[in-house]
Amino acid sequence: MFDVTSTDTIPVSTVPATATATALPDSATEQRWTPRLWGVLAVLCTVLFLDGLDVSMVGVALPSIGTDLHLSTTSLQWIVNGYVLGYGGLLLLGGRTADLLGRRNTFLIALAVFAAASLTGGLINSGSLLIATRFVKGLAAAFTAPTALSILTTTFHEGRARNRALSVFSVFGASGYSSGLILGGLLTSLGWRWTFLIPAPVAVIALIAGIALIRKDGRATEGGHDLVGALTLTTGMLLAVYTVVSAPQRGWLDPLTLGSFALAAALLITFVLTEQRVRHPLIRLAILRIGSIVRANLSMAALFGSYLSFQFMMTLYLQDVLHWSPLKMAFALLPAGLVVAFGSPLTGRLIDRYGSQRLIVASMLSLSLGYVWFLATAGNTPHYTVTILPTMVLLGAGFAFGFSSAMSQATDGIADSEQGLASGLVQSSGQVGAALVLAVVTALVASGASSAGTADFRQYNPGVNLVTAVAVVGLLLNLVALIKRPRARHAG
Numbered sequence: 001m002f003d004v005t006s007t008d009t010i011p012v013s014t015v016p017a018t019a020t021a022t023a024l025p026d027s028a029t030e031q032r033w034t035p036r037l038w039g040v041l042a043v044l045c046t047v048l049f050l051d052g053l054d055v056s057m058v059g060v061a062l063p064s065i066g067t068d069l070h071l072s073t074t075s076l077q078w079i080v081n082g083y084v085l086g087y088g089g090l091l092l093l094g095g096r097t098a099d100l101l102g103r104r105n106t107f108l109i110a111l112a113v114f115a116a117a118s119l120t121g122g123l124i125n126s127g128s129l130l131i132a133t134r135f136v137k138g139l140a141a142a143f144t145a146p147t148a149l150s151i152l153t154t155t156f157h158e159g160r161a162r163n164r165a166l167s168v169f170s171v172f173g174a175s176g177y178s179s180g181l182i183l184g185g186l187l188t189s190l191g192w193r194w195t196f197l198i199p200a201p202v203a204v205i206a207l208i209a210g211i212a213l214i215r216k217d218g219r220a221t222e223g224g225h226d227l228v229g230a231l232t233l234t235t236g237m238l239l240a241v242y243t244v245v246s247a248p249q250r251g252w253l254d255p256l257t258l259g260s261f262a263l264a265a266a267l268l269i270t271f272v273l274t275e276q277r278v279r280h281p282l283i284r285l286a287i288l289r290i291g292s293i294v295r296a297n298l299s300m301a302a303l304f305g306s307y308l309s310f311q312f313m314m315t316l317y318l319q320d321v322l323h324w325s326p327l328k329m330a331f332a333l334l335p336a337g338l339v340v341a342f343g344s345p346l347t348g349r350l351i352d353r354y355g356s357q358r359l360i361v362a363s364m365l366s367l368s369l370g371y372v373w374f375l376a377t378a379g380n381t382p383h384y385t386v387t388i389l390p391t392m393v394l395l396g397a398g399f400a401f402g403f404s405s406a407m408s409q410a411t412d413g414i415a416d417s418e419q420g421l422a423s424g425l426v427q428s429s430g431q432v433g434a435a436l437v438l439a440v441v442t443a444l445v446a447s448g449a450s451s452a453g454t455a456d457f458r459q460y461n462p463g464v465n466l467v468t469a470v471a472v473v474g475l476l477l478n479l480v481a482l483i484k485r486p487r488a489r490h491a492g
Contacts, residue, residue: 008271033161038157039213041165044148046173046206047111051141054083054174054181055308057086058134059315060184060326061192071127075292081245082131086138087145088431089238090436093230095146095424096283100223104214108207110143115203122196144180151214153419158205160352163408167348170404175341181315185327229274229281236267237428244435248442283421287414292357293422295481296410299360301401301433302474306367306467307395308434310337311443313460314388316445321457335389340403347404356409357482363402364475370394371468374463382457398471425443437470 059080066076089253098106114271117137121130149169156165243260250257274276275281289292351359374382374391382388410426411419444462 023148031437034214036213039209041168043206043213044152045169045209045221046202047107047114047144047148047358048169049172049176050114050203050206050371051087051145052173053180054082054137054141054176054199056176056180056311057187057195058083058180059194059312060181060330061188063319064188064192065130067126069127069130072330075127075131078131081133083138084245084431084435085238085241086135086140087142088138088241088389088428088435090139090142090234090426091146091428091431092237092421093234094143095150095427096421097143098147098150098424099418099421103154104210104216104217106143107147107151107214108210110140111203111207111210113160114140114144115200115207118200118388120195122193122200122402129267146446149407149411149423149427150419153414153423154217154416158412162403163348163351166408167345167351167404170347170400170407171249171341171344173403174342175337179337181337182327184364185325185330188326229278229283231269232267232271232274233283236264236271239267240264241432241435244432244439248446250440253442278443279347284418287418287421287425291481292409292412293414293425295361295478296356296406297426297429298477299364299402300406300410300430300473302366302470303363303399303406303433303437305369305437306474307399309438309463310371310395310436311440313445313463315319317382317457317460332384334386336392336396336399339393340400343397343400344404347401350401351405351408356405356412357478359401359405360409361475361478361482363400363405364471364478365398365473366394366401367398368468370398371464371471375464375468378457378464379459380462391473437467441466 005185028257053359056371062079065071071079079461094106094110114137117133117140121133121137124133125128152169156162183198184195187198239260243257247254247257269433272285275283275285293344314333315329318324318332319326324332347359370391370393373394374387375385377383411422414422439461444466447462
């Protein structure tokens with residue numbers, strides 16, 4: 001198998017016939033982009049945009065939700081955490097379900113559930129029910145997100161066509177996270193319920209278009225008989241994500257936290273042992289021996305973990321310390337979203353020219369420089385023009401390069417029958433990375449607030465130090481692989 005210094009893609013000769021039959025490189029067959037193909041891409045992009053939009057848009061509305069529904073801070077956090085729990089906990093299962101039961105049906109059913117949960121969340125008056133709808137919405141997104149990516153990678157030929165499609169796809173995904181701040185500020189000024197209601201009709205339109213445009217596909221001819229694997233993976237991932245997002249409130253050394261971690265680890269170990277013994281495993285673990293795929297997943301975890309955690313800290317600082325309005329805060333962070341929107345379309349061509357590995361290195365370098373610049377210039381009161389604006393531009397560039405490149409590297413050379421698995425794996429890495437880093441950052445910020453005792457940025461410094469370390473580790477991991485790769489080729 002491949003080690004961590006392997007090339008970005010698997011040679012075509014090693015790919016099963018089922019993959020090469022439907023995904024010939026563009027060098028062999030130039031794929032023509034028909035109106036139907038553009039329509040399928042538009043549907044997939046819309047759904048990914050809604051997934052990203054939901055994460056950031058609702059965060060802006062939390063204060064208004066708490067006031068209207070009389071929710072405590074702990075309850076408000078679970079409006080975010082409920083979504084993360086369903087999304088991060090079931091992404092792997094969602095991607096593999098699409099491989100086994102059919103991508104089209106899995107995608108459309110999950111999208112219908114997403115639309116229904118959005119509508120319900122905007123109409124109810126109970127905090128508990130609102131949290132429940134957020135969990136259901138996250139669960140639905142856990143199936144739509146990897147399935148959308150696997151539909152894309154099996155629809156567009158590997159190479160130039162797929163890289164071009166991935167760059168467009170990434171624009172919408174990354175822009176969803178960024179524009180959610182702006183839309184959240186605008187809609188919250190009209191009423192927090194609009195942040196839940198607006199995605200519903202958009203999802204319904206995408207559902208109707210998906211029914212008309214996405215071609216039918218069949219179930220897998222074998223596999224899917226691993227009930228023990230499905231149960232242990234689902235419960236283990238749910239428990240692991242739940243423990244991570246609840247640990248800051250309960251305490252990292254609390255007996256219940258430690259017990260939950262131990263039980264989650266036991267379930268996931270049982271899952272690994274099961275997959276090694278059953279005839280038709282739910283997940284082929286050998287995929288984790290491919291160095292480029294491992295690096296892509298670790299890079300996605302570093303990207304999401306550092307980027308979303310820093311965005312979380314800036315949201316708190318600008319609103320709670322500087323008392324900016326949600327809309328003013330959103331416009332302050334907008335430059336990152338603009339860089340993502342205008343930079344992501346170029347990423348596909350850059351991947352074609354330089355390869356995904358070099359683009360991931362550029363992404364991690366840009367992120368690291370952004371955080372280091374912030375630490376070097378922030379002081380106790382960061383100046384917007386000197387500190388925040390350059391940081392957001394660098395972070396936007398890092399996200400634009402990294403999101404598309406990691407997606408491309410994680411799915412290149414993978415057979416069609418496992419595209420859902422590869423897609424779910426890389427997106428799970430991003431969500432779990434975000435949940436883990438954000439949980440630690442939350443604890444560090446809370447600790448910094450009690451020690452600082454003043455309303456300035458000092459309480460956030462430990463959190464910024466952490467996200468900087470995460471980005472630097474991601475940079476070093478990919479830089480070492482990039483340096484070693486030419487040596488390996490020369491030795492061969």
